[in-house]
Amino acid sequence: MLLLLRRVATLRGARGLAGAPARRLSGAARRHEKKGLGEESTLRPLYMDVQATTPLDPRVLDSMLPYLMHYYGNPHSRTHAYGWESESAMERARQQVASLIGADPREIIFTSGATESNNLAIKGVARFYKSRKKHIITTQTEHKCVLDSCRYLEAEGFRVTYLPVKRNGLIDLKELEDALQPDTSLVSIMTVNNEIGVKQPISDIGQICSSRKVFFHTDAAQAVGKIPMDVNDMKIDLMSISGHKIYGPKGVGAIYIRRRPRVRLEPLQSGGGQERGMRSGTVPTPLAVGLGAACEVSQQEMEYDYKRISVLADRLITKIMTEIPDVVMNGDPEHHYPGCINLSFAYVEGESLLMALKDVALSSGSACTSASLEPSYVLRAIGTDEDLAHSSIRFGIGRFTTEEEVDYTVQKCIQHVKRLREMRFEPPGQQNPPLTLATTSSQVTGSTYGTIIENTPWNPGGRVLIRYCLLPRQLLNYLALQRGYMLRSVRRHPPR
Ligand SMILES: Cc1ncc(COP(=O)(O)O)c(C=O)c1O
Numbered sequence: 102m103l104l105l106l107r108r109v110a111t112l113r114g115a116r117g118l119a120g121a122p123a124r125r126l127s128g129a130a131r132r133h134e135k136k137g138l139g140e141e142s143t144l145r146p147l148y149m150d151v152q153a154t155t156p157l158d159p160r161v162l163d164s165m166l167p168y169l170m171h172y173y174g175n176p177h178s179r180t181h182a183y184g185w186e187s188e189s190a191m192e193r194a195r196q197q198v199a200s201l202i203g204a205d206p207r208e209i210i211f212t213s214g215a216t217e218s219n220n221l222a223i224k225g226v227a228r229f230y231k232s233r234k235k236h237i238i239t240t241q242t243e244h245k246c247v248l249d250s251c252r253y254l255e256a257e258g259f260r261v262t263y264l265p266v267k268r269n270g271l272i273d274l275k276e277l278e279d280a281l282q283p284d285t286s287l288v289s290i291m292t293v294n295n296e297i298g299v300k301q302p303i304s305d306i307g308q309i310c311s312s313r314k315v316f317f318h319t320d321a322a323q324a325v326g327k328i329p330m331d332v333n334d335m336k337i338d339l340m341s342i343s344g345h346k347i348y349g350p351k352g353v354g355a356i357y358i359r360r361r362p363r364v365r366l367e368p369l370q371s372g373g374g375q376e377r378g379m380r381s382g383t384v385p386t387p388l389a390v391g392l393g394a395a396c397e398v399s400q401q402e403m404e405y406d407y408k409r410i411s412v413l414a415d416r417l418i419t420k421i422m423t424e425i426p427d428v429v430m431n432g433d434p435e436h437h438y439p440g441c442i443n444l445s446f447a448y449v450e451g452e453s454l455l456m457a458l459k460d461v462a463l464s465s466g467s468a469c470t471s472a473s474l475e476p477s478y479v480l481r482a483i484g485t486d487e488d489l490a491h492s493s494i495r496f497g498i499g500r501f502t503t504e505e506e507v508d509y510t511v512q513k514c515i516q517h518v519k520r521l522r523e524m525r526f527e528p529p530g531q532q533n534p535p536l537t538l539a540t541t542s543s544q545v546t547g548s549t550y551g552t553i554i555e556n557t558p559w560n561p562g563g564r565v566l567i568r569y570c571l572l573p574r575q576l577l578n579y580l581a582l583q584r585g586y587m588l589r590s591v592r593r594h595p596p597r
């Protein structure tokens with residue numbers, strides 16, 4: 102605890118809320134950090150996956166600590182000081198969240214994160230207006246929790262239009278206008294895409310929706326705190342926010358729900374009627390305080406962070422593109438949040454590259470969950486061809502990413518892409534014969550099995566190295582690489 106506090110104090114001292122940036126621990130230094138009492142911690146990879154989650158900002162932790170220990174009252178207790186002090190912290194946090202997006206604090210409802218906020222916005226609005234309106238519009242590149250909420254509503258009898266996107270990842274506004282129907286209750290379109298960083302024209306969408314009197318919800322989990330968002334300027338009626346994407350704690354988020362004109366929704370949870378009846382359950386004060394602090398820090402530092410992240414992103418893209426041929430950047434380069442860079446490295450399996458880059462924490466754009474063998478539906482929606490979709494990597498640059506970390510990642514990336522490409526082009530039958538990964542899904546459990554077969558193409562007589570193992574693709578790739586093989590192609594087994 103003492104060590105933790107000392108570290109927080111050091112970082113805080115170096116960068117006050119409004120002060121100059123701290124000299125952050127260099128990448129190398131961070132990877133060699135001591136665990137305590139002279140014990141060397143295991144080396145941890147550099148962190149370049151900020152779209153998955155961001156580290157907690159020490160200033161946020163600072164604001165939360167008293168509410169984890171000292172001020173433990175239930176913020177909904179009305180009869181004593183313990184409740185009042187927690188309530189006042191919760192209300193201050195609500196104000197901080199509202200201020201970041203130009204809202205009234207009464208329009209902010211605390212939730213457990215953007216997944217819950219998206220569920221509440223989509224299911225809640227659709228169900229409330231269902232007697233008159235049964236149609237919803239979204240896009241094919243939304244986060245899974247939005248798409249799954251829509252699928253759920255389809256099963257309840259709603260109609261959903263999943264708008265396609267153009268090759269650059271942007272929606273066509275004319276298509277949106279054409280898709281609106283007299284009984285459309287809601288349009289749900291994300292602000293910044295979590296895989297390719299594409300930024301949709303939110304103000305234009307808001308304008309269209311408001312002129313047609315349709316509610317507009319945006320999943321802004323990857324946008325709030327990173328780019329300016331104003332619910333009134335952008336004519337947004339509902340907005341989802343996540344704490345852990347903005348250097349706040351996990352397990353907390355918020356939903357903005359417009360009061361004028363009023364948006365009504367059916368709550369998902371039954372209970373004590375907290376949060377204006379829209380989200381029953383005790384608000385976790387420390388988490389709400391953390392979310393509020395994260396919003397305040399982001400509001401103060403957004404401009405600075407954006408500029409810095411843009412410079413680092415440019416550095417990464419330029420270096421990779423000049424050193425490695427046949428690299429494609431996925432998503433529109435202009436309408437784009439710079440901290441989310443999705444690159445396809447032709448002739449290289451994204452998963453093999455991830456395995457090779459094991460000292461950098463990155464995410465593959467090719468599989469949205471580790472057990473999935475399908476290429477990402479986002480890349481498919483923008484028309485990326487199957488091979489390129491399987492060769493994509495997402496580089497996430499955030500507030501705490503250093504130039505040194507970017508350079509290290511670039512250098513390793515160049516080295517391994519070149520090596521993997523050389524391996525790929527080795528003639529078959531030599532030291533590294535190509536392999537086929539044949540996959541099948543169990544009809545019963547839905548699990549994916551893989552078999553690694555020597556010598557492509559698919560050949561029933563080929564030597565089987567690993568048969569029907571219940572493993573995610575990465576592990577199969579790893580096993581193949583470990584044996585000095587290169588996975589060349591992926592085929593479907595006959596159904597099992
Ligand atoms: C665009 C987007 N929406 C929603 C979510 C879900 O957020 P949470 O983890 O807060 O539920 C994420 C997180 O990956 C996201 O990137």
